[in-house]
Amino acid sequence: MSDILRLPAERQYESELEALKAAERGAVPDGWKMSPSSVYAYIVGGEVNGTKITPKYIGNSRLVQVAIATLMTDRGLLLTGEPGTAKSRLSEHLAAAVSGCSSLVVQGSMGTTEEQVRYSWNYATLIASGPSEGALVKTPIYKAMEEGLCARFEELSRCAPETQDALISMLSEKCIAVPELRSELRARRGFSLIATSNTRDRGTNDMSAALARRFNTVVLPSPATFELEMEIVTGRVAELCGQLRLPAPQPGDRAVAKAVTVLRELRTGATLDGREKLRSPLSSCSAAETISLLTGALAFACGFGDGEIRDEHLASYLRGSAVKDEEKDGAAWKEYLENIMRKRGGEWQELYKRASEQEN
Numbered sequence: 001m002s003d004i005l006r007l008p009a010e011r012q013y014e015s016e017l018e019a020l021k022a023a024e025r026g027a028v029p030d031g032w033k034m035s036p037s038s039v040y041a042y043i044v045g046g047e048v049n050g051t052k053i054t055p056k057y058i059g060n061s062r063l064v065q066v067a068i069a070t071l072m073t074d075r076g077l078l079l080t081g082e083p084g085t086a087k088s089r090l091s092e093h094l095a096a097a098v099s100g101c102s103s104l105v106v107q108g109s110m111g112t113t114e115e116q117v118r119y120s121w122n123y124a125t126l127i128a129s130g131p132s133e134g135a136l137v138k139t140p141i142y143k144a145m146e147e148g149l150c151a152r153f154e155e156l157s158r159c160a161p162e163t164q165d166a167l168i169s170m171l172s173e174k175c176i177a178v179p180e181l182r183s184e185l186r187a188r189r190g191f192s193l194i195a196t197s198n199t200r201d202r203g204t205n206d207m208s209a210a211l212a213r214r215f216n217t218v219v220l221p222s223p224a225t226f227e228l229e230m231e232i233v234t235g236r237v238a239e240l241c242g243q244l245r246l247p248a249p250q251p252g253d254r255a256v257a258k259a260v261t262v263l264r265e266l267r268t269g270a271t272l273d274g275r276e277k278l279r280s281p282l283s284s285c286s287a288a289e290t291i292s293l294l295t296g297a298l299a300f301a302c303g304f305g306d307g308e309i310r311d312e313h314l315a316s317y318l319r320g321s322a323v324k325d326e327e328k329d330g331a332a333w334k335e336y337l338e339n340i341m342r343k344r345g346g347e348w349q350e351l352y353k354r355a356s357e358q359e360n
């Protein structure tokens, strides 16, 4: 299995899920693999009978409880928030813990059709033998209803309103009618839907009030403090380095703190001490962006250096993260370099020098 780049959550964390199931004390809802409190332990981390449970979501644990409780009700769960706030990650791990299966996913896009939400037909079989169960092509949501599992819908607000609205009857009646077969599929216990949607991307469609009522919305915030952001970034970078076979940064590596500082300041529009305001670029500068930036810089440092991230590596990757739109973000980045980083001096001097060299 080691040649698989990324396993689904339920495979990657199989031993944790097994340990939690073996130690189960609570009541397990119908169709679930474990009790709500075990799902919670799987998400926030801890230890069970000597097995370490790694935290999957770091932050407001009350939000995680609300999300889990929602899955016990007849409403869907909608995770929204700024880009890179772990909506997809939380959705995948919730589905893995609740249903033992996180791969029943509809990837929403402008091109997603109603057939990709309900069901479609294998036209060769349909023409050869007419409508039959065998000619029906089941969507991930159809399969989730049939088997009583969690289905996931990524980027719901990117879909056209008519595609989104196909979910209304599915969520309220928990049933998909198949008029061609004069039948209907009624969802088994355990079925639920976890959707994610981004509050900031352009090209998104507002959700109808009718659909919004069928969801309980949980807004995932950006990390509240610098320390929390450091914890998220350090943990995830170490985990990713393991997957990508890269050496993880040493604890206390200043490159990590510098990357978190710069992107956090750019995102929040103020210096860490709150004394100076600054212009935020349009690009998201999220913790997720910092994680990608650091893994990129590490790969660079390993491929072309001695494995240690130096300011020269950091400089190019920082620019790449902060400036997604040259015209709009370029100016904000230059302002940051001149007004904030240059004035800091000390350990920031070299980074400033390397970063400003690229501007000329």
Ligand SMILES: Nc1ncnc2c1ncn2[C@@H]1O[C@H](COP(=O)(O)OP(=O)(O)OP(=O)(O)O)[C@@H](O)[C@H]1O
Pocket: 056, 057, 058, 059, 081, 082, 083, 084, 085, 086, 087, 088, 089, 090, 196, 197, 198, 232, 236, 287, 288, 291
């Ligand atoms: N609070 C957090 N706890 C744990 N990991 C986090 C947290 N915030 C961000 N991350 C990390 O950020 C990365 C991106 O997360 P994810 O892709 O789930 O974000 P998203 O909200 O779905 O973003 P997008 O809106 O771009 O789809 C993941 O690697 C995740 O581990």
Ligand SMILES: [Mg+2]
Pocket: 087, 088, 089, 196
């Ligand atoms: Mg996502």
